[in-house]
Amino acid sequence: MSKICVVGTGYVGLVTGTCFADLGNEVTCLDVDNERIQKLINGEMPIYEPGLEQLVLQNTRSGRLTFTTDYPKALQNAEYAFIAVGTPSGTDGEADLQYVRSAAEAIADNVDWPIIVINKSTVPVGTGDWVSEVISQRRSGHPLQFNVVSNPEFLREGSAISDFMNPDRVVLGSLQKEAAEKVSSLYQPLRCTIMITDLRTAEMIKYASNAFLATRISFINEIANICESLGADVNEVARGMGYDKRIGPSFLDAGLGWGGSCFPKDVKALEHMAVLHGTQPQLLQAVMEINRNQRRRVVMKLRKALGSLNEKTIGVLGLAFKPNTDDIRESPALEIIHLLQNEGAHIKAYDPQAMTNASKVLPKVKLCETAYQVAEDADALLLATHWNEFKQLDFSRIFKIMRQPVLLDGRNLWDAEPLRALGFKYIGVGRAVNGTFHEEE
Ligand SMILES: NC(=O)c1ccc[n+]([C@@H]2O[C@H](COP(=O)([O-])OP(=O)(O)OC[C@H]3O[C@@H](n4cnc5c(N)ncnc54)[C@H](O)[C@@H]3O)[C@@H](O)[C@H]2O)c1
Numbered sequence: 001m002s003k004i005c006v007v008g009t010g011y012v013g014l015v016t017g018t019c020f021a022d023l024g025n026e027v028t029c030l031d032v033d034n035e036r037i038q039k040l041i042n043g044e045m046p047i048y049e050p051g052l053e054q055l056v057l058q059n060t061r062s063g064r065l066t067f068t069t070d071y072p073k074a075l076q077n078a079e080y081a082f083i084a085v086g087t088p089s090g091t092d093g094e095a096d097l098q099y100v101r102s103a104a105e106a107i108a109d110n111v112d113w114p115i116i117v118i119n120k121s122t123v124p125v126g127t128g129d130w131v132s133e134v135i136s137q138r139r140s141g142h143p144l145q146f147n148v149v150s151n152p153e154f155l156r157e158g159s160a161i162s163d164f165m166n167p168d169r170v171v172l173g174s175l176q177k178e179a180a181e182k183v184s185s186l187y188q189p190l191r192c193t194i195m196i197t198d199l200r201t202a203e204m205i206k207y208a209s210n211a212f213l214a215t216r217i218s219f220i221n222e223i224a225n226i227c228e229s230l231g232a233d234v235n236e237v238a239r240g241m242g243y244d245k246r247i248g249p250s251f252l253d254a255g256l257g258w259g260g261s262c263f264p265k266d267v268k269a270l271e272h273m274a275v276l277h278g279t280q281p282q283l284l285q286a287v288m289e290i291n292r293n294q295r296r297r298v299v300m301k302l303r304k305a306l307g308s309l310n311e312k313t314i315g316v317l318g319l320a321f322k323p324n325t326d327d328i329r330e331s332p333a334l335e336i337i338h339l340l341q342n343e344g345a346h347i348k349a350y351d352p353q354a355m356t357n358a359s360k361v362l363p364k365v366k367l368c369e370t371a372y373q374v375a376e377d378a379d380a381l382l383l384a385t386h387w388n389e390f391k392q393l394d395f396s397r398i399f400k401i402m403r404q405p406v407l408l409d410g411r412n413l414w415d416a417e418p419l420r421a422l423g424f425k426y427i428g429v430g431r432a433v434n435g436t437f438h439e440e441e
Contacts, residue, residue: 001026002025002079002080002185002186003025003077003078003080004027004028004078004081005028005030005074005078005080005081005082006020006027006029006030006081006082006084007081007082007106007107008030008031008083008085008086008099009029009030009031009033009040009084010085012084012121012153012155012160013031013082013084014046014052014056015049015160015161015164016082016153016164017029017065018055019055019161019164019165020186021059022055022064023186023189024064024189025064027059027065027066028065028067028073028078029066029068029074030068030069030070030071030074030075031067031069032069034069037067037068040056040067041067043056043057043060047326048325048353049161049325050159050161050324051162071106071109071110075110075111075115077113079114079116080182081107081111081116081118082151083100083103083104083107083119083120083121083131084120084121084153085099086099086121086261087100087121087265087269088265089268092272093269094124095122095123095124095127095272100119100121100123100127100131104131104135105134105135105138107135108134108144114145114146115145115146116147116148117147117148118148118150118151119150119152120151120152122153122262122269123203124203124269124273125203127150128148128149128150128173128202128203129148129200131148135148147178148179148199149173149174149176149179149180149183150172150174150199150202150203151171151172151202152171152202154168154169154206157261157322157325157327158323158324165190166190166192167187167192168192168193169193169194169195170184170190170192170193170194171195171197171205171206172197173196173197173199173200173201173202173203173205174198174202207266207273208270210262210266210267211266211270211284213251213258214258214263214266214291215283215284216250216252217251217252217255217257218258218287218290220234220251220253221290221291221430222290223237223238223254224430225430226430233430234254234429234431235254235412235430238253254412254429254430255294255410255412256294256295256298256332256384256429257291257294258332259322259331259332259335260322260327260330260331261327261329263330264288264291264330267284267287267288268288270284271284294332295332295335295339298336298408298410299336299340299343301427302314302340302380302382302408305406305408305427306406309340309344310345311344312380313345313346313348313377313379313403314340314346314379314380314381315348315349315374315382315402316348316381316382316384317350317371317374317382317385317387317390318350318351318384318385318390319331319333319350319354319355319357319358319385320333320351320354320385321333322385323385323387324353324387325353325354326353326354326356326357328358328361331354331384332410333349333384333385334358336382336384337362337365346366347364348367348368348373348374348378349362349366349374350367350368350370350371350373350374351387355367371393371398372397372401375401375402376402377401378402378403378404379402379403379404380404380408381398381402381406381407381408383408383413386411391413391414395418395419395424405425406424406425407419407424407427408427409426409427409428412429412431414426416431
């Protein structure tokens with residue numbers, strides 16, 4: 001059993017702390033957000049993540065997991081301090097490291113014994129060295145014995161616990177192999193591949209992985225757009241590609257483009273790092289541009305189907321950036337809503353989990369309680385997030401209550417033919433059949 005402090009109780013920190021507690025360690029999770037910590041102390045989850053509530057309750061009851069806003073208390077006797085605070089985009093696309101800095105300083109101020117500081121936040125290459133400097137400077141009068149290890153996180157919101165417990169790999173980077181090996185012992189119970197490398201390489205692995213996944217999505221979206229012009233079906237194209245073992249099927253779903261709290265800021269930060277150091281990241285720039293266009297294409301398609309969007313009512317199904325999360329950061333749905341509102345459209349929307357978050361940032365959107373309320377009197381219905389509950393809607397009912405029967409399936413979730421048979425104008429992403437896309441459109 002090890003004594004661990006996790007700084008930051010967001011999607012990553014809370015899952016990390018809870019899972020390490022579940023693996024038998026004594027974990028204190030700390031956050032500067034008092035409301036968040038009070039909720040956790042009361043057994044309420046500040047975020048929606050499947051399975052998290054039960055695991056938190058189990059481990060708090062066992063006494064292995066506690067929550068606090070008090071740094072000295074959280075760090076008391078800790079052998080490991082994980083930094084899992086946010087690293088949002090700064091004004092120029094760079095990662096904003098102010099929260100990492102204050103976490104590092106607080107660790108420096110509150111520890112007087114050897115400690116390993118582990119960066120779980122996604123941070124620019126070189127940040128591990130910078131964190132070392134921040135701590136050393138803070139303790140210049142009375143040096144602290146510490147090591148910094150980079151341990152980028154690869155979990156996905158919506159399946160975070162299972163991703164943490166069954167990782168494809170754990171990456172650890174440090175200039176001190178012994179420190180990385182100690183951190184590796186925390187992951188031993190998971191019996192997974194543990195890769196130990198140097199600090200900067202570990203930091204780069206995270207950015208390169210996210211940029212690669214974003215690239216795959218932008219790639220298939222570009223292919224989808226070409227399919228629309230040439231009369232092919234991108235779903236079938238992706239299926240045919242995915243059988244190739246060199247390619248594989250994942251991250252080949254055409255749609256509205258990538259969003260969320262990670263890909264947009266991480267691709268931007270990687271581009272920023274590259275430019276700052278004199279390289280030309282042309283592919284990354286194209287990947288971001290394709291993603292931006294994917295949102296704009298929705299507006300173009302709706303304009304083509306409805307004419308002017310001024311005073312039209314568009315219903316939006318799904319607001320979270322992907323299913324099984326309440327996270328709306330950089331959600332395609334939100335960006336598209338803003339574009340549609342700029343054209344004068346009225347928006348109604350519903351999401352199974354993201355309504356509370358959405359209500360804070362979408363004051364002019366009529367938030368509804370069901371998909372059917374959204375469809376009522378709508379001139380078009382846009383499927384923005386492919387939640388399971390949107391798979392099997394009663395489309396006969398929807399056909400009757402919509403003002404105009406236009407469906408824009410932004411995630412290629414629905415079968416086009418039965419919907420067309422019901423009388424809908426169905427518009428997908430890159431889904432022509434035998435060259436009929438233009439006729440259908
Ligand atoms: N969300 C994901 O799916 C995911 C996946 C992999 C990696 N990451 C990376 O992990 C990091 C955290 O992401 P997240 O989504 O969990 O962020 P988040 O915004 O959900 O949570 C961050 C938390 O840190 C707290 N915080 C900020 N400054 C603090 C400080 N000085 N001391 C204590 N707490 C502080 C905030 O109050 C907040 O609760 C980011 O770098 C992100 O890029 C996220």
